[in-house]
Amino acid sequence: MDIREIFSQGRPVISFEFFLPKAPENLPEFIDNLEEFKALHPDFITLTYGAGGSEQGRTIEAAGLIKSKTGLETVCHLTGITHTQEEIEERLKRLKDIGIGKIVALRGDIPKGNPSLPGRFPHASDLIEMIREMGGFQIAAAGYPETHPEAKSPESDIFYLSEKVRAGADWIITQIFFDNKDYFDFAKRAKAAGISRPIIPGIMPVTNFAQLKRFSSLCGTKIPEIMAQELKKIENEPEAVVQYGIQWASRQARGLLEGGAPGIHFFTLNRSHSTAEVLRQIRQKTV
Numbered sequence: 314m315d316i317r318e319i320f321s322q323g324r325p326v327i328s329f330e331f332f333l334p335k336a337p338e339n340l341p342e343f344i345d346n347l348e349e350f351k352a353l354h355p356d357f358i359t360l361t362y363g364a365g366g367s368e369q370g371r372t373i374e375a376a377g378l379i380k381s382k383t384g385l386e387t388v389c390h391l392t393g394i395t396h397t398q399e400e401i402e403e404r405l406k407r408l409k410d411i412g413i414g415k416i417v418a419l420r421g422d423i424p425k426g427n428p429s430l431p432g433r434f435p436h437a438s439d440l441i442e443m444i445r446e447m448g449g450f451q452i453a454a455a456g457y458p459e460t461h462p463e464a465k466s467p468e469s470d471i472f473y474l475s476e477k478v479r480a481g482a483d484w485i486i487t488q489i490f491f492d493n494k495d496y497f498d499f500a501k502r503a504k505a506a507g508i509s510r511p512i513i514p515g516i517m518p519v520t521n522f523a524q525l526k527r528f529s530s531l532c533g534t535k536i537p538e539i540m541a542q543e544l545k546k547i548e549n550e551p552e553a554v555v556q557y558g559i560q561w562a563s564r565q566a567r568g569l570l571e572g573g574a575p576g577i578h579f580f581t582l583n584r585s586h587s588t589a590e591v592l593r594q595i596r597q598k599t600v
């Protein structure tokens with residue numbers, strides 16, 4: 314379905330993000346488990362593109378398999394930083410061959426110690442431009458409510474986001490954040506910079522405090538003080554942490570939708586329980 318149609322239906326657009334299981338032999342089980350997510354009726358799902366190594370080669374085939382086996386509208390992530398023009402062309406052709414017409418186009422993280430990088434696609438906007446030139450794809454770009462950690466300033470980060478839209482991005486999916494104020498400020502700054510594409514907030518129901526701290530230090534996402542304090546008290550009670558994550562994410566998602574966000578993108582961590590609970594809670598409130 315055309316992405317504009319999805320966004321014009323006057324209800325929140327729901328998408329789920331997954332990553333490929335590390336071991337290729339676990340792919341069939343992963344695909345079987347997607348049935349639990351399918352029952353939650355997402356508008357589409359997205360599959361991340363491994364930051365390096367063999368996973369990259371498997372992502373496109375896996376996306377094709379997921380789409381044909383589950384019937385879910387599948388969006389493939391693609392990163393440009395490690396690829397040549399020919400490699401990207403080849404991947405775009407393969408995506409077309411398997412009927413995947415939507416891409417989350419990213420720069421990817423710069424692998425350390427590779428002096429030949431960045432090459433042909435130093436920024437996401439370069440990749441978006443090339444995908445747009447080839448034609449036949451709808452494209453999402455990444456946005457950063459708390460500003461990308463390498464950005465010179467919040468203003469320059471918004472400027473480069475507008476460059477991604479100028480290059481051809483149809484919608485924006487944000488990095489995870491835990492304070493809705495960051496999203497609303499970001500959406501306001503994007504609008505002031507002339508960005509009119511839908512900005513879907515990315516949320517992640519927390520399931521593990523140690524993992525959250527790792528993620529936060531890698532990506533620069535702030536953990537609100539109150540969340541850190543409360544999680545610290547229960548960090549050795551796994552079920553209590555999961556419940557806490559569900560309550561926080563439900564409150565966050567409700568606030569976002571009530572404040573006018575066009576949908577929610579769930580970073581599912583490949584687990585259905587928390588995502589299902591959060592969705593149940595927000596759907597109860599919105600029907």
Ligand SMILES: Cc1cc2nc3c(=O)[nH]c(=O)nc-3n(C[C@H](O)[C@H](O)[C@H](O)COP(=O)(O)OP(=O)(O)OC[C@H]3O[C@@H](n4cnc5c(N)ncnc54)[C@H](O)[C@@H]3O)c2cc1C
Pocket residue numbers: 360361362363364390391392417418419420421422423435436437438455456461462463464465469470471473476477486487488489515
């Ligand atoms: C929703 C989402 C999904 C993701 N999925 C994946 C994935 O599947 N695989 C993966 O490896 N990583 C993924 N990432 C992580 C992403 O690759 C990193 O955050 C990466 O560091 C930046 O990617 P980008 O596309 O935002 O890059 P860019 O838009 O290129 O921005 C990177 C930095 O460069 C600056 N910049 C942008 N354009 C220019 C320019 N023309 N000149 C100077 N500076 C510029 C920006 O301000 C920013 O600081 C994802 C991130 C998000 C938010």
